[in-house]
Amino acid sequence: xxxxxxxxxxxxxxxxxxxxxxxxxxxxxxxxxxxxxxxxxxxxxxxxxxxxxxxxxxxxxxxxxxxxxxxxxxxxxxxxxxxxxxxxxxxxxxxxxxxxxxxxxxxxxxxxxxxxxxxxxxxxxxxxxxxxxxxxxxxxxxxxxxxxxxxxxxxxxxxxxxxxxxxxxxxxxxxxxxxxxxxxxxxxxxxxxxxxxx
Amino acid sequence: xxxxxxxxxxxxxxxxxxxxxxxxxxxxxxxxxxxxxxxxxxxxxxxxxxxxxxxxxxxxxxxxxxxxxxxxxxxxxxxxxxxxxxxxxxxxxxxxxxxxxxxxxxxxxxxxxxxxxxxxxxxxxxxxxxxxxxxxxxxxxxxxxxxxxxxxxxxxxxxxxxxxxxxxxxxxxxxxxxxxxxxxxxxxxxxxxxxxxxxxxxxxxxxxxxxxxxxxxxxxxxxxxxxxxxxxxxxxxxxxxxxxxxxxxxxxxxxxxx
Numbered sequence: 001x002x003x004x005x006x007x008x009x010x011x012x013x014x015x016x017x018x019x020x021x022x023x024x025x026x027x028x029x030x031x032x033x034x035x036x037x038x039x040x041x042x043x044x045x046x047x048x049x050x051x052x053x054x055x056x057x058x059x060x061x062x063x064x065x066x067x068x069x070x071x072x073x074x075x076x077x078x079x080x081x082x083x084x085x086x087x088x089x090x091x092x093x094x095x096x097x098x099x100x101x102x103x104x105x106x107x108x109x110x111x112x113x114x115x116x117x118x119x120x121x122x123x124x125x126x127x128x129x130x131x132x133x134x135x136x137x138x139x140x141x142x143x144x145x146x147x148x149x150x151x152x153x154x155x156x157x158x159x160x161x162x163x164x165x166x167x168x169x170x171x172x173x174x175x176x177x178x179x180x181x182x183x184x185x186x187x188x189x190x191x192x193x194x195x196x197x198x
Numbered sequence: 199x200x201x202x203x204x205x206x207x208x209x210x211x212x213x214x215x216x217x218x219x220x221x222x223x224x225x226x227x228x229x230x231x232x233x234x235x236x237x238x239x240x241x242x243x244x245x246x247x248x249x250x251x252x253x254x255x256x257x258x259x260x261x262x263x264x265x266x267x268x269x270x271x272x273x274x275x276x277x278x279x280x281x282x283x284x285x286x287x288x289x290x291x292x293x294x295x296x297x298x299x300x301x302x303x304x305x306x307x308x309x310x311x312x313x314x315x316x317x318x319x320x321x322x323x324x325x326x327x328x329x330x331x332x333x334x335x336x337x338x339x340x341x342x343x344x345x346x347x348x349x350x351x352x353x354x355x356x357x358x359x360x361x362x363x364x365x366x367x368x369x370x371x372x373x374x375x376x377x378x379x380x381x382x383x384x385x386x387x388x389x390x391x392x393x394x395x396x397x398x399x400x401x402x403x404x405x406x407x408x409x410x411x412x413x414x415x416x417x418x419x420x421x422x423x424x425x426x427x428x429x430x431x432x433x434x435x436x437x438x439x440x441x442x443x444x445x446x447x448x449x450x451x452x453x454x455x456x
Contacts (some may be wrong), residue, residue: 035278149393
């Protein structure tokens with residue numbers, strides 16, 4: 001009887017279509033994930049080192065995120081440069097609490113190996129940098145959260161919004177910088193402020 | 199014996215029909231078309247065959263979903279997935295209030311729409327699929343150059359509160375699909391692939407198409423204007439938005455299972 005019940009409840013849980021955001025009642029987690037946190041997203045990601053992670057693995061850090069693709073010749077190098085400029089101006093005392101993350105909008109081309117090569121070429125294959133890729137669907141969803149729009153316009157080219165987003169320790173979006181080579185004072189100030197709280 | 203076989207076949211056939219009806223989808227054949235927006239240099243876009251819901255998802259459909267997935271009820275949905283106006287016209291989590299059960303569900307965010315379709319083993323239609331299916335009138339697969347067709351669409355854009363009407367009262371199009379025009383606006387999977395701010399590079403020329411359409415008025419302008427309204431609307435959306443005139447229906451690449 002018990003067995004049947006187990007099978008039945010298993011079936012039922014399958015039927016309720018992968019309730020990914022079931023409350024994770026881990027005894028060690030102090031706080032529940034806030035309603036506005038990107039850590040509510042259940043998507044899985046792969047890093048340039050081939051490591052499989054979820055966004056919530058970054059919990060407890062300030063995140064600075066941008067969406068790019070490595071074969072991009074026009075806007076992305078400048079976006080990457082903007083990210084590096086931000087990184088170089090961060091407060092040395094709290095910098096350890098900051099992760100800078102580049103998310104690929106072209107998961108087909110941007111394999112972990114390719115991301116790795118890109119990271120090495122750009123001297124970004126170390127802390128605090130991470131490169132991420134996921135499925136096309138997860139990427140579309142993540143972009144939706146960031147209000148980043150993108151579209152494939154040819155087999156190797158995308159149009160995309162140039163937005164750098166800052167998330168606080170809880171994974172809540174606290175600031176967005178839009179445009180290329182724009183004044184990043186406010187962005188840096190926000191990152192330092194949030195990193196100082198940790 | 200013969201009779202038995204006959205009954206058996208009859209049973210099988212009717213079961214098949216029933217299944218298709220229950221799944222509520224029709225098959226849309228593959229084809230190419232030039233969308234108003236998104237094709238670089240006006241090259242046709244190829245749309246592989248797919249299945250699309252005959253009707254938009256209704257209030258009662260969505261109520262069933264919410265009951266099964268309480269984390270998508272109006273009081274419990276996380277703010278990152280929907281803004282405050284989510285299902286605002288429902289009385290409470292499981293009470294439609296004065297809303298008609300057979301009217302399309304609206305005030306749902308993209309996240310909720312996407313999840314609903316996933317739970318049916320389906321997905322949201324891509325923008326190209328949606329536009330492709332929506333260019334059909336009763337008789338032909340592409341009625342976009344027909345004046346009356348465009349006038350019909352544009353006259354709907356002027357009507358208010360059509361979202362309160364029940365589904366299935368507009369025309370049945372070539373594919374057997376209802377309510378692509380005349381009832382609500384609909385979410386698509388890649389609604390966030392539109393650029394209206396001129397921030398993109400190569401889409402500049404299409405931006406110009408979008409914004410300068412009014413400069414010349416010729417035969418295709420009515421159709422461009424109708425499509426322009428849809429693309430501009432999508433371009434203004436964010437995935438958390440839950441507006442009263444915006445609902446959805448689901449699509450599938452493979453034959454729907456029940």
